[in-house]
Amino acid sequence: xxxxxxxxxxxxxxPPLWRRRSRLQRAASAVLPLLxxxxxxxxxxxxxxxxxxxxxxxLLSSFDPYATAPAAKLSAPSLGHWFGTDELGRDLxxxxxYGASLSVxxxxxxxxxxxxxxxxxxxxxxxxGGRIDAVLMRFIDVLxxxxxxxxxxxxxxxxxxxxVPVAIAVGVGIIPGFARTTRAEVLRVKTLPYVEAARxxxxxxxxxxxxxxxxxxxxxxxxxxxxxxxxxxLATAGLSFLGFGAAPPAAEWGTLxxxxxxxxxxxxxxxxxxxxxxxxxxxxxxxxARTFEEIQR
Amino acid sequence: MTADNNLLxxxxxxxxxxRSGGQTLLAVQRLSLSMAQGETVAIVGESGSGKSTLANAxxxxxxxxxxxxxxxxxxxxxxxxxxxxxxxxxQRGRTVGLVPQDxxxxxxxxxxxxxxxxxALILAxxxxxxxxxxxxxxxxxxxxxxxxxxxxxxxxHELSGGMRQRVLIAIALAGNPRLIxxxxxxxxxxxxxxxxxxxxxxxLVSERGISLLIITHxxxxxxxxxxxxLVMKQGxxxxxxxxxxxxxxxxxxxxRALIAAAPAFARRQEPLARSDxxxxxxxxxxxxxxxxxxPKVKGxxxxxxxxxxxxxxxxxxxxLAIVGESGSGKSTALRIALGLEKPTRGQVWFEQQDVTTxxxxxxxxxxxxxxxxxxxxxxxxxxxxxxxDSIVEPLVSFGRLKGAALEHAARELIGRVHLPVSFLxxxxxxxSGGQCQRVAIARALALKPDLLLLDxxxxxxxxxxxxxxxxxxxxxxxxxxxAYVLVSHDLSVVANFAHEVLVLRNxxxxxxxxxxxxxxxxxxxxxxxxxxxxPGSVAASAA
Numbered sequence: 001x002x003x004x005x006x007x008x009x010x011x012x013x014x015p016p017l018w019r020r021r022s023r024l025q026r027a028a029s030a031v032l033p034l035l036x037x038x039x040x041x042x043x044x045x046x047x048x049x050x051x052x053x054x055x056x057x058x059l060l061s062s063f064d065p066y067a068t069a070p071a072a073k074l075s076a077p078s079l080g081h082w083f084g085t086d087e088l089g090r091d092l093x094x095x096x097x098y099g100a101s102l103s104v105x106x107x108x109x110x111x112x113x114x115x116x117x118x119x120x121x122x123x124x125x126x127x128x129g130g131r132i133d134a135v136l137m138r139f140i141d142v143l144x145x146x147x148x149x150x151x152x153x154x155x156x157x158x159x160x161x162x163x164v165p166v167a168i169a170v171g172v173g174i175i176p177g178f179a180r181t182t183r184a185e186v187l188r189v190k191t192l193p194y195v196e197a198a199r200x201x202x203x204x205x206x207x208x209x210x211x212x213x214x215x216x217x218x219x220x221x222x223x224x225x226x227x228x229x230x231x232x233x234l235a236t237a238g239l240s241f242l243g244f245g246a247a248p249p250a251a252e253w254g255t256l257x258x259x260x261x262x263x264x265x266x267x268x269x270x271x272x273x274x275x276x277x278x279x280x281x282x283x284x285x286x287x288x289a290r291t292f293e294e295i296q297r
Numbered sequence: 298m299t300a301d302n303n304l305l306x307x308x309x310x311x312x313x314x315x316r317s318g319g320q321t322l323l324a325v326q327r328l329s330l331s332m333a334q335g336e337t338v339a340i341v342g343e344s345g346s347g348k349s350t351l352a353n354a355x356x357x358x359x360x361x362x363x364x365x366x367x368x369x370x371x372x373x374x375x376x377x378x379x380x381x382x383x384x385x386x387x388q389r390g391r392t393v394g395l396v397p398q399d400x401x402x403x404x405x406x407x408x409x410x411x412x413x414x415x416x417a418l419i420l421a422x423x424x425x426x427x428x429x430x431x432x433x434x435x436x437x438x439x440x441x442x443x444x445x446x447x448x449x450x451x452x453x454h455e456l457s458g459g460m461r462q463r464v465l466i467a468i469a470l471a472g473n474p475r476l477i478x479x480x481x482x483x484x485x486x487x488x489x490x491x492x493x494x495x496x497x498x499x500x501l502v503s504e505r506g507i508s509l510l511i512i513t514h515x516x517x518x519x520x521x522x523x524x525x526x527l528v529m530k531q532g533x534x535x536x537x538x539x540x541x542x543x544x545x546x547x548x549x550x551x552x553r554a555l556i557a558a559a560p561a562f563a564r565r566q567e568p569l570a571r572s573d574x575x576x577x578x579x580x581x582x583x584x585x586x587x588x589x590x591x592p593k594v595k596g597x598x599x600x601x602x603x604x605x606x607x608x609x610x611x612x613x614x615x616x617l618a619i620v621g622e623s624g625s626g627k628s629t630a631l632r633i634a635l636g637l638e639k640p641t642r643g644q645v646w647f648e649q650q651d652v653t654t655x656x657x658x659x660x661x662x663x664x665x666x667x668x669x670x671x672x673x674x675x676x677x678x679x680x681x682x683x684x685x686d687s688i689v690e691p692l693v694s695f696g697r698l699k700g701a702a703l704e705h706a707a708r709e710l711i712g713r714v715h716l717p718v719s720f721l722x723x724x725x726x727x728x729s730g731g732q733c734q735r736v737a738i739a740r741a742l743a744l745k746p747d748l749l750l751l752d753x754x755x756x757x758x759x760x761x762x763x764x765x766x767x768x769x770x771x772x773x774x775x776x777x778x779x780a781y782v783l784v785s786h787d788l789s790v791v792a793n794f795a796h797e798v799l800v801l802r803n804x805x806x807x808x809x810x811x812x813x814x815x816x817x818x819x820x821x822x823x824x825x826x827x828x829x830x831x832p833g834s835v836a837a838s839a840a
Contacts, residue, residue: 194678200635202664203691
């Protein structure tokens with residue numbers, strides 16, 4: 001240590017050609033090595049495909065998802081129809097691609113609700129402590145005690161059917177996990193010396209919270225968000241499968257799978273291929289979450 | 298090829314390398330060392346000098362990515378350089394025992410101390426034998442633990458750091474080894490405890506004829522204890538010999554630097570003159586007391602008196618040192634001065650203003666004149682902030698500077714603490730402990746304070762790095778006229794640095810006076826004990 005100190009001492013006299021390194025440069029140096037991992041790259045590709053499908057599905061398929069062709073109903077996967085066709089002759093691949101927008105939107109909405117609600121509750125109770133903490137955490141305990149899907153079903157029944165209500169229901173269901181994680185991290189970071197140093201340096205509570213506590217408490221919560229994004233896709237699909245989600249003509253992953261269950265013996269691809277695609281997306285998200293968790297250590 | 302059987306350890310031309318990313322970094326280079334039965338040898342070097350790698354090699358505990366690339370390693374008549382894991386296991390505990398570095402984390406928190414000693418005993422003597430409980434008690438008695446029957450049934454968290462270190466020594470002794478390796482055995486402990494434990498270890502070892510290999514960064518400890526000293530630098534032995542010779546005529550520049558860094562051997566400067574009373578004190582604590590209330594336990598006092606009747610004055614441009622062991626209330630005093638805790642009794646004055654009852658918001662303007670440097674430099678910096686962000690943080694918080702002026706200020710501050718400008722882009726994890734502490738000091742200086750509170754600023758650092766940081770602090774005081782309050786458990790740190798010393802014990806002031814008074818005419822037994830505990834003081838007074 002000392003030797004380094006001493007060796008570097010003269011260089012302080014060198015002309016100060018130093019410029020601040022931008023945030024982008026630092027982020028790039030952190031992310032680029034990850035892309036060399038084949039598993040991570042593959043997972044990222046699958047997720048990107050789903051996101052592109054959600055934003056502009058017409059890029060990925062030239063068919064119309066609603067165009068029926070009774071002559072070609074329930075045809076097996078082929079070069080023309082990659083995933084085959086359903087009972088009305090609609091191209092299944094196109095419907096999966098078009099279904100992404102509803103599913104991904106619902107998942108984003110659900111995770112968004114969970115993040116905002118969970119972070120808010122977690123920070124409030126971790127930061128305020130005392131009675132507020134006790135009351136909030138008991139409320140969270142109650143939410144945790146109810147099975148997520150049951151809670152979602154109750155909420156959907158109360159506020160009505162459709163994609164957005166389903167997303168809200170799923171989001172509320174995963175709030176407790178976020179609140180708990182955030183609170184634990186805030187409690188840990190709050191007592192660290194550098195937070196005290198920032199306070200003594202004259203930083204206001206707001207500044208301390210936003211610049212020191214949140215960024216350092218954020219890691220595990222971000223991992224949880226990635227992980228729960230997959231879980232939210234699965235949960236919305238599950239609720240759609242049960243018939244609470246998107247109404248029939250609209251393509252949605254859960255509805256697609258539900259549709260095919262009548263032809264499971266004669267035309268298994270109608271359920272199976274959308275289901276496998278859903279599994280691939282959720283697995284990819286889990287893998288990405290796990291990679292992030294690993295590099296944080 | 299056979300080893301000389303009289304030698305317990307015979308290391309010949311040993312090289313150990315760490316593989317990382319296709320490259321091999323040699324941590325130990327062509328090192329030779331031999332130890333006879335009953336000898337005490339000390340290896341001295343800074344962090345990264347390869348001394349722990351050597352100890353791990355002797356124990357056969359090198360990590361997977363380390364590799365013995367050349368040389369031989371004879372321990373107790375066996376060559377360990379190419380031995381199997383099974384052979385190495387036979388050596389551990391029975392031939393070589395280890396007293397690890399950090400007593401706080403080296404015991405299993407879920408097992409009673411007795412069970413952990415029993416584990417070592419059973420490993421050494423075979424099956425669970427009938428006398429194991431008696432042996433545990435005897436071992437605990439030998440390492441100087443009172444009430445051994447009770448202690449054996451307690452868990453590690455119920456014992457103090459010193460007692461845990463004694464339990465670790467008992468575990469090392471359990472296998473009746475021929476050599477004990479003590480890896481920085483006491484650097485995590487208070488100086489007085491450190492001295493008692495080293496005394497005890499040395500007595501046990503000489504009674505039983507065990508060899509002792511002390512690994513330390515503190516030349517003072519080595520000179521007091523060892524028959525022979527090896528000085529290591531970057532994996533090589535730069536010098537070896539008996540302590541007297543090393544101290545009297547060191548041949549290598551590096552050894553000279555180490556001697557200069559060890560506080561006990563540093564020539565005491567002229568005691569720094571105390572300023573006349575015409576100056577008004579910048580900080581004044583008047584009869585300050587602090588009582589904490591504890592969770593109610595039946596039959597115990599519900600309150601804990603951390604501080605009693607503390608009065609002190611700090612004058613501009615001068616240093617007041619507060620010395621005491623852990624639990625003496627010195628950190629509490631600092632926190633009260635900073636306004637982080639409210640005193641139960643007494644007043645705190647900053648210049649002409651009574652700040653005792655100020656709220657956080659009212660205190661905030663004063664923060665620009667009063668800053669803190671914390672104990673653990675690694676935890677004191679936000680891991681996500683670059684050095685630049687950390688240093689200018691107080692300036693941004695107070696909204697003093699922006700943009701180019703901010704970058705200019707950062708360049709100036711980092712120059713003040715003698716770090717290269719390119720370091721501004723680094724993150725704390727890319728810095729060494731000494732460099733982190735420099736950054737923390739630069740951050741404290743950002744607002745150009747008049748008073749800096751230093752909470753054990755060097756206790757987490759190597760001795761030689763300590764000396765550099767203290768030099769830096771002294772230089773800053775000369776140039777900028779800052780007043781310091783230095784809190785330390787080590788009187789040797791204070792000797793060349795402070796104008797005035799205050800010795801605290803159990804929340805009470807034991808003694809207060811100038812450095813010259815405290816060191817040359819100590820008025821209390823406790824102060825004398827603290828002075829005697831400075832490592833190397835035996836040799837220094839003899840020389």
